[in-house]
Every structure is written in structure tokens, then in C-alpha cells.
Amino acid sequence: MKLLGKLQNMRIRNKIFIIYIPLILLPLFIVIYTSNHILTSSIFGKTQKNIHDESKLITTRIAGILSNANIYINILTIEINNIYEENNITSNDPVELVKSSNQIHNAIAYHTQLFQEIDYAAFIDINSRVISPAASSGDFIGLFNKDIMKTLQKNKTTSNVWFAMQKRDYLVNDSNRPIITLGKRVVSTETGQTLGFLIVNINEDTISSIFPAISSSSKGYFIVDQQGIVVSSSHNEDVLKPAGDNELIQWMHDGDTVHKEVEIKGELNLLTQNTIEGFDWKLINQIQVSELTHDTYVNTLVIVGVGVICIGIAFLSVFFLSKLIANPIIKLTRLAKEVKRGNLDVTFKSEASDEVGILASVFDAMIEKVRELLRTIKSEQKKKREYEFNLIQSQIQPHFLYNTIETINMFIRLDMKENALKTTEALVSFYRISLSKGNNIIRIKEEIRLIESYLSIQAFRYVDYMDYTIDIDEEILEYDIPKLTLQPLVENAIYHGLKIKNSKGSLAIRGYRSNNFIIIEVHDNGVGMSASKINEILEQSSESNDKINFGVSSVSDRIKLFYGDNSGLKIESVQGDFTKITIFLEIKEMKVDE
Template sequence: MKGFAKFIGGISIKNKIFISNILIIVVFISTQSIFANTISQKAIIDKATNNSSRELVLIKNNLQTLLSSIEDYSKILASDYRLQNALYYDYLLNNEPNAIKPVEGLNNLSMNKTLSETISNIVEPNTKIKAVSILTSNQHWVDVGFADNAYAARLFGYGYGADDRTYLPIWTGLIKFRFLYEGEDNVFAVSKTVIHKDTGKTIGRIFLYVKETTIASIYEEGKNKGGEFYIVDADGRIISAQNKAMLYRDFKEAASISIPDDGKDASFTQGSGSQEMLILTHRFEPLKWTIVSAIPMKEITSERKEINQLIIGIGAACLLLALMVSFQLSRSITSPIFRLAKTMREIRTGKMQVRSSYQSTDEIGYLSEGFNNLMDRIEALMAENVEKQRTKAEIEFKLLQSQVKPHFLYNTVETIISLIKLGLGKQAITAAQYMANFYKISLSKGNDIISIGEEMRLTESYLEIQQLRYVEYMAYTMDIDDDILTYSIPKLTLQPIVENAIYHGLKLKQEKGIVRVTGRRSGNHIEIEIYDNGAGMHKDQAKAITAESGVPAEGGGFGIRSVSNRIRMLYGDRYGLQVESEFGVYTKIIIVLPLRPQ
């Protein structure tokens, strides 16, 4: 031991540093080579998992949009006055002996023509609905030239179930159905009871048929290379797949994949060797379906070989460079090092403007200059980071606007088109006027700050349009004190919160509820309250919504969090959002703003 210490003591400081650096670098490069394969594979799998997860979320959102559109058409058709009159005449003909009866029933040619014209507006090619059947109160299936109603009678029967008095559309699972001119096909059926608007009597039931290929087209357009998508129902049957031969089969048996039965989204690998698969599942709660993505691991990790070669090449280059730098650094390590260390100690005390005064053409001079350049860059990056933090909330708000406006425009135009097709011209004009008012105010000549009065009119226009679409789900009230209408508010502050109340509050509860907007002055600030008696939230969800960072909570958390961050950015941490909620009962969000004239 003494001999080794003596040997080390006899080596110059330059060589000590050089040898130490070489040993450290060699160990580091060796360790990196050992774990490079594992690390690169994990990074590739993580990237594929994230991409697939985002794709499944997009598929789920598109599926929700499609199903909501089909349900909207069923509600619109069930409330169409022409269909109601035709079915009510048939009801009187067969159920009210003392009532004034029409000359003929549904077999009358003009009556069948009326129903055909009504139904033709909401089937292909105008919509994604393949065909429609009608079951009258007299247990008669009406044939209007699209669906095979004799087949429908054998499939659905002639009676009404216990749920026929509900106001909600009811979806079947995947079924075989026969069309008059195309034969049998795989379809989903959604049925809706027709209730007479004046008498409240059940006068019939409508059945809308959507082909499985329409559902499958949602995920077939942008599917992963080498991957497969499936939609599985609550019983584990495959109800949609790219390979149609797998339909109706048990998913575990057909695909050899086991889905967790806890109802939560999951990602995991299954199998081994060439059969190993990356599996991701997303739950589609409205119909208790599960969307499954299965990607072979060999497709995901095909890039690993190239990455390993790149890592080895970079490691060798780094090792060569390290040898050269270590040799140069070890040549002169006396007084310049201490001077540089002194400068570093001053910077650690908070004197960020201090720079090394050592200047030379040797390696330490180069290090001193590099250190000064690095500190200049760090100082610049710190200033840039402060500016980025200021604009972060604004960027999130712009992103929210870019999502809201096209989505809202699309849904509103779809509603107006549906109203026009059904001959509801006045309602279509009203919807168009509200849409025009919404966009007129939301544009506001490029101003991001508007008056509370303008924000309320914008929100009212949005609510009126949503009420046209979801009349069975929602009602709303607005009560704003006049003395706060002239004060300023960031544009589109209320709309994301109101939208969240409708889509993630009232709709999830599946019964009619209310959205209440109130505003008042409280001391030296303004409080605007949005209340809904919908599905509510758990405490951790409510806390995540107003968090300044992190992953947005499910159920509309991104939009609300963007609003909260933007208010704090504009006015300070004293202002923002306060969330109060009880799961299954209500949600109340209070917006606190300063008293600032527009």
C-alpha cells in the first residue's frame, strides 16, 4: 500500500488528471455500451406507446362524435311533425274508436310517401345512417324502400320493452341485418321511442341502422403500420375489426389477447419473441366498449439496430475527443484553475454578472473563455425562460381557441343543416343568428380582452345553440348584475367552463339538468359563478383542474386549466378559478377577476 502511494506521489499532477480522466471515461463508455440496447428499446417503446395512446384518444373522440350525431338524428326524426302526424293518425285509426279518424291509415300511398320523404333526409348519402325502420303503435313495420322490414320484424319483434317510455336512444350490439337491395350486412341499430308531443302517448318506435364499416372507417384511415384495431363490447365479443372474419367472436379466443376487466385504460406487452405485442386499451364509457390497439413489437423496434450503431459511433467519437481534451487539460492546472474556481464561487453566491478575468492562448484560457460564454448563454436563457413562462398561459389559450372554434362551427353547421332538412327553417335561422353572434364577439377585432357584457352575450349564444342540440339534457339561466357588465374579462373565459358543464356534467348524468351562470361584485373584485347539477367530480379531479402544471385531468381539465393559468398570468395569483364539486351531485366553478374597466 505504501509502495502504491509512493508510486502515485511520484506522478505529476498533469499525468494524474490525464490518467484519472481516461479511466473515468472508459468506464462510462463501457457502461453506456452495456445499457444502450435496453435504454434505446425502452425509449422506442415509450414513444410508440405515447403515439398509440394519442391515436386511441383521437379514435375515441371521433367515435363519440359519430355516435352523438346518430343519436341527434334519432331525436330529430322522432320529433319531426310529419312523422308524428302520420303515426298519430295510425294510432287513432286503431286505438281510439270514438275519435275522428282519417280516411285511410298508413297503407295510404300519400302517407307512405310522406314517411319516405321524411326518412330519406337522414339516410345515405346525406348522413352515415344506412336505413331506417318504423314500428307503429299498431305493431306494423313500415316499409319505405330501404330496410327489409320483414327481417326487422323477425329480429326485433312487434312489442315494446320496458325501456320504450324513455327519452334516450338505445343502442344494440353488432347484429346481422338485411337490406332490400344489398342483402345482409353487419350493423349497429339505435332505437328511439316516438312520443306524441301534444298527448304524450307512445305512437311508435324508430330504428336507425349504422354499418359496422362506418365505425371501422374511423380507425382504418390512420392506423399504425403493422398494427391492428378492435372494438370489443362488455361481453368480450369483437364488434368491429379490420378483419371482418373476427366479428362476433370472443376477443380473448380470437386474438389471444387478455383485456383487464377493471374497466380502466391500460398499456402492456404480451407474448414473447416474434409474437410479442404492445397492447393498448381505451374504455368508451357511453356504450361500455373497449377500443384495443395491438402492434407487433418487431415493428416497433425495427429502428433499434440503427440506433445502436449510432450510439456506438458517437461513443467512440466521444472517447477519442475525451482523450484529446484530457491530454490538453492536464498540461497546465496551476494558478489559472484557482482563479477560475474563485470566479465560480462568486457566481454561486448569486453574482451572475461576474466573469473570469484570466486570458491566455492555452487550454485554461480557452476554458475560461468557454465558461464566460456559457454564463452569458445561461443568463440569456434565464431571461428567455421568464418570458416563456409569461406567455405559456397565452399559448395554451390560443390552443384552446383553435380547438373550440372549428369544433363548435362544425357541430353548429351540422345542426343547422339538420333543421333545414327537416323543414324547421325558423329554428335554423335562429341557430345561424346565434352562431354569427358568437363568432362576431369571439373575433372582437383581434382583442383578447372584452367587456363582461360581451362575454355574457357570447356565452348566451353558445348556450342557445347547445340547447337546440341537447334540449332533452339541459336548460340554463343567466343572472348577471348590471353594474359589472362594463368591466373587462379575457375573451372566451366562460365558454370552456360552460362546455365542460354540459359535456362532462349534464350529459354524463343522462338526465335533464341545468347550467346556471351568475355574476356579481364582491368587495374589490368580481365573482362569476358557473353551476351545474351534473355528474360532479372527485376531489382529486377538482384539484387537478386548477393545477398550474401537469397532465390535464380527464373530463375537460385542459380547457379550464388554460383559463385559470391565463387569468393568473394577466392579473396575478390573487385571481383565477375556485372549484367546488360533489361527485354525482353538482359542480360549481367561481371565476375571480379584478375590477378593471374595459
């Protein structure tokens, strides 16, 4: 019964839609959902299995590369021990050193050819001589102060030490290529003394070359260490950079799930992880879900296309039914909505004498009555705003008068008669203009003289806080402006911008004409204000009791009262930097009593 009641209260066009559209959309959604779910589940299952098998193969090959590096460095350790024993190197005899260096050089070169994974290998003896088939052989002063050498010296055992993927400018073939390094202390098997240190480098390219080719839109395979840094990747620009956000790195550390869907840069990605044993590395595969679901997307487009055609047919049916049955009522409803939005310039003309015609005549009479009421209310509101304007002016000045008299009194007490005289003259000038024989509208030149008097008084009071400049184009001086428009803005800039600043600031007033508007800017380099504070000021009514924002909001109200909604204020501010209030006055003639 409730559903039937709701249906009866609906508009005629909606009732027609309620009947037709579900008959088409419901089967369409069921087909799309079912086919997409089945197809997507199948694609994801096959993809995850393929990635799992492929990842196992990759991790096995990487483990083989790293294992070969360990075998390589252990073989060289034995070879170097044999060379030292055969040559009985016990002194710094140059002949013995050259002979042994050549033998070690040849051993490294020979085994490097056998182990193609090795990019660079070097033996550093205890005299800092670097022996390597690479160009970086010779004596290197300060080599033992490098981080890698310090770590190997601290390691008192003969165990192999792996160093993180990095770029460095020593003991490498190319300082621009990332490498992973294996180091080892070489100890004499006879005496137990340290003979030197072996350094073996594997290029990152050697590891990433194992990864399968990838499409341009997916990241493919990459390896991440425990710190979340990319160790190896098919994308060279990603190496040695963070793998992603904290959520992604936490998932890698937890290892709770092998597969995870994560949104990265607005795209949903399927991530798969596998552990590379012995290194605490994670082999990650990242592929965009949109690639996996491309076929699903095509299937959806076909079904949606058919659905759109069906919906189009339904819309045509609704249109013809509405035209035959409900058009007059729908038109009346549309006009009523326009009235609700505030548009009263509408009429419903109907030549019919039936029920619709009666509704039309009643509707038009009602609209005319509303227009008449609104004209009356608008006239009364304008009078009320004028009363408010007079109240605003009376609230602006008393505190200024009190503070200025107090300043004059202070100057007299300090025997600063010249300052007291100038302040008194400025005060007289300020009130002479502000009174203006009771006029609410004055020339801009008079408003500028008023603000000059005000600023000269404030400059005496706040000599340590501010400097000021006034730059007004002559072409706008004869235009009209509501009296005391600038004073509240300048007062706000001084008290809430410059005075609470830790250093001396400046205030600049600039006026000019732009097209059909007069622009006046009040700019200070004080403490600024937040965006929320700006909104609070602009949205606040002049009827508010908040004295901090009262002045600025009252100016905004007065401008709109005298100039209309095309004029007003714009506030720009950066906290700790500046505040600029711009006045826009649409140029129009207003009566000024001379």
C-alpha cells in the first residue's frame, strides 16, 4: 500500500519512467554483472597462476646468480692463498710484488670470463694496492676509509659480506650504474694473517635482464629490499628509489598475502610478491587491473551499447506519451520550479478552458501578487539598510577619537608640541571630511584626504610599526564613493596585520580605473590571515557583534547597498606574508551634495 501511495504521488512522466526503465535496465545489469564476474574471475585466476610460476623461475635464476658470486669469490680466495704461498711473499720486494700482482690479475681475469655474471672484481692488499683487470688498478690512498672497506675491516671472520645495491665512484667499472657488491676478507691459511680483501660487483642490469618484457602501462617485475627501496627493476629510473607508499611497504614486510589489489596513482594494480631467500628481498610483480580486464571492458561495452539502444527506444516512448498526456501539466510544473528558484518573470498562457486553463489563470494571478509583495519588501529593506548605514558610521569613529586625543595628550605631556599640533590638525581634517555636512557620498579625492589624515595620526602613534604610501590615479579622483569606505580597511590592516607583526611593516593604497570599474587596493605586509578567516569576514553580516571583522564586512555591505551586486570586496592573503583587500566599484553616477 505504501508503494502504491508513493506511485500515486509521483509526477506523470516519472510514473511512465518507473514502468518502462526497470524492465530494460534490470536484465541489462544482471547480464553485465554476471558476465563480468565470471570473465574477471577466470582472468585473475589464470594470471595469478602464471605470475606465480614465472616468479619461481625468476627467483631461482637470481639465486643462481648470487650463488655463483659466492662460489667465484671463494675460488679467488683459494687462488690468492696459493699465489702467496708459492711466491713466499713475506716482504715488500718489488719483484715479488709485481710477480704476485700479475698472477692475481690473471686469476681474476680468467675466472671473470667463466662467471659472466661478474661485472667487476678486485683484490685490495693490505698496502691499498688494487689489483683488477679493470682500469681502476693501482695504489689508492684513503681507500680503507671508504664505507665498504671499513665494514670489511670490522668483520674479523672470513665470511662473505653482501652490500646493498648502490652507486659509488670507487672499485667499479661505471660509477653511473647501480651494483650489488660481495666482499670478503682474505686470510692466509698458513699464518692466519690478513692478506687483503676481495670485492666483487654484479650489475643491476644482470638481475633485471631476467625479468620478462613488459607493456608500457604496467611496471612488471621489480625487487624491493627490507627498507622499501627498489633494488632492481625493468624501469631504470625506479632503481634505488622508494617502492611506494607506507601501506605497500607494510604489505611487503608482513607477507600475509601473496596477491593484493592496490590503488597506485589513481590506477588499480594487482601486486604479487615472492621472497628471494637469503637476502630478505621481495620479488614484486605489478600489473594494471585495467590490462587484465580489457576483454571484460569490451564485453561490457557491447552489452551497454545494446542497452543504450533499448533505453533510447524507451525514452522515445516516454516522450510521445508525455506529449500526448502530460505536457501541459509538466509545463506548469516547470514554471513552478522557476518560481521556486526566484524567477518571477514567468507566465503560463493557455487558451484551453478546461482544468489546465483554470490552473493557468490562477497561477498567473498568484505570480503577479507575489511580484507586488516583493516590490514592497524591497523598498522597506532599502530603507532599513540606509538606517543601518548611519548606525555603522556612528560605530566606526568613537574609539578612534578617544585614541587620538590620548595621543595628543601624551605628546603634550612629553613636551612634543609640534607632534601634538600636527596630530590635532590631522584630527580636525579627518572629522571635517567624515562629517561632510551629513552627506553619505563624497568624492574619491575627499576620501583620500580623509585617509591621509587618518594615516598621519596613526603614523605618529605607531611609528615603530608601519610606513605607508598612497598612489591614486588622477582620473578617478572626481568619482563618487561612500564616505569612510577605506578607513575600516586601513584600520584592519594596521591593528590586525602590522601591529602584531614582529618587525616594521608597510601599508600601500593604490587606486586606478579598469574598464567600467574603479579599483582601490589596500595592501599590507603584515601577518596575513587564513582562508577560513577570509571566508568568515566576507560571509559575516554587518549586524554581527564581532568587532574584529565588523569594519571590513560593513564596507562590503555599504558598497553593495550603493553600487549593487556587481561591486564588492576581494580579499587575498598568505599567512605570515601579506593581505590585500581590493575594492571593485562599478562606475555609475551618484548624487553628491556640493
